[in-house]
Amino acid sequence: MTPLAYLGAALAEIAGCFAFWAWLRLDKSPWWVAPGIASLCLFAWLLTLVDAEHAGRTYAAYGGVYIVAAIAWLWLAEGAKPDRWDLIGAAVCLAGTAIILFGPRGGQSV
Template identity: 75%
Template sequence: MSALVFIGAAVAEIAGCFSFWAWLRLDRSPWWIVPGIGSLCLFAYLLTLVDANHAGRAYAAYGGIYIATALLWLWLAEGARPDRWDVAGACVCLIGAAIILWGPRG
């Protein structure tokens, strides 16, 4: 369940941040930030649903999912295919996220 929440949070965060990118860097209408703000609020809410004992641990594990999702966004939304170094880096991050999230705690 945590993985799905993390993926949803990552998509919401990237979409929200992209709305500001579109407005400020791609000369889109300032109205782009309205759904962006809603998306960023959804992102923050979704992270509260993760089953973790501490917020910092949830955020750290989320980082790996965010990186992999950002590369998918790069490919699907922006049309730039990630290279092998992007994929390798994302794999390392996902392994790190899994260790943080599911590692045995004493």
């Protein structure tokens, strides 16, 4: 469930933020804001479905997924092909996500 929740959250967050971008930067109708707000609410709800003990860890791990989704949006929705630095950065972020999600937890702190 966690991968689907993260993927859905990323799509909902990007769509919600894009709605505001379209209104304020692309001179679209203010009516774009209503679905944007709904999408951002969906994003927040989807993150609550992630099976994690702490919200902060859930949000931190989500960051890498969001970055990869944003690079995909750049390419698929905006037509700008990611360069190697985009792809390397996204891979590093996903590695960080994996460390946060799957790192051993033995009760030790830093």
